[in-house]
Amino acid sequence: MEKILIVEDEPDMVMGLKDNLELEGYQVVTALDGERAVEVALQTCPDLILLDIMIPKLNGFEVCKQLRQKGMDVPIIMLTAKSQEVDKVLGLELGADDYMTKPFSIRELLARIKAVLRRPRRPPEKIDSYAFGNVTVDFRKQVAVKDGVPVELSHYEAEILRLLIANQGEPISRNRILDEVWGYELYPTTRTIDNHVVKLRQKIEDDPHNPVHIVTVHGMGYKFVE
Numbered sequence: 001m002e003k004i005l006i007v008e009d010e011p012d013m014v015m016g017l018k019d020n021l022e023l024e025g026y027q028v029v030t031a032l033d034g035e036r037a038v039e040v041a042l043q044t045c046p047d048l049i050l051l052d053i054m055i056p057k058l059n060g061f062e063v064c065k066q067l068r069q070k071g072m073d074v075p076i077i078m079l080t081a082k083s084q085e086v087d088k089v090l091g092l093e094l095g096a097d098d099y100m101t102k103p104f105s106i107r108e109l110l111a112r113i114k115a116v117l118r119r120p121r122r123p124p125e126k127i128d129s130y131a132f133g134n135v136t137v138d139f140r141k142q143v144a145v146k147d148g149v150p151v152e153l154s155h156y157e158a159e160i161l162r163l164l165i166a167n168q169g170e171p172i173s174r175n176r177i178l179d180e181v182w183g184y185e186l187y188p189t190t191r192t193i194d195n196h197v198v199k200l201r202q203k204i205e206d207d208p209h210n211p212v213h214i215v216t217v218h219g220m221g222y223k224f225v226e
Contacts, residue, residue: 002117003027005046007037007063008079009055017050020106021113034058038066045171045220046074048117050109051096053080061094068095071167075116079104130165132213132226135204137161144204156181157200160193164214164224171217197222 004026008014018028029044031037033056041049049067053060064076075097092099097116100109129138136145142158144151153161159181164172174193201208215225 002047005049006030008052034063049076064094151203171223173221
């Protein structure tokens with residue numbers, strides 16, 4: 001079930017959008033202001049965000065900017081009562097995927113959502129090497145050096161670590177790890193991911209039982225913390 005985050009401060013609008021999206025089979029989470037929107041997006045990893053521009057604390061432009069700076073490539077459809085072209089251009093330049101002006105047709109919005117969700121995601125950033133704490137990783141050679149001691153990484157351990165680092169601070173779901181590391185043709189269970197993460201922690205964490213870099217996000221997946 002795909003998850004959509006609604007960022008909107010008008011309760012009636014939130015309720016109407018939520019009801020219609022749930023009828024279409026989507027899981028829905030909500031945020032009433034910009035600061036909360038950033039928190040919820042990072043915590044829940046939605047598949048798409050409906051983002052109103054005129055919201056309290058942080059406006060929609062700033063929310064979009066912060067999420068893109070944090071590496072979130074989740075599709076964003078901006079919603080606004082404004083119709084000036086400059087606002088549309090700014091939203092798209094900041095990383096929004098589409099733009100709808102209020103009032104809009106629910107049928108058109110649902111069609112836009114389906115179209116945006118069908119677009120392929122950007123491929124994960126390919127990092128060749130990375131250093132954090134007392135660890136340096138060479139992804140090309142699949143070797144980590146911890147406290148001066150080389151440790152070999154398996155292909156999947158290296159690719160999981162590379163994906164997490166490329167999306168630093170963002171919770172990455174197990175299903176996304178399966179898609180981007182294993183691909184659609186080889187599709188193991190999520191338990192396979194957990195087993196690889198256990199081994200990876202044993203190689204790079206000072207205390208694998210209390211990890212500080214590869215952190216479990218309960219009910220979701222994992223994130224990298226430097």
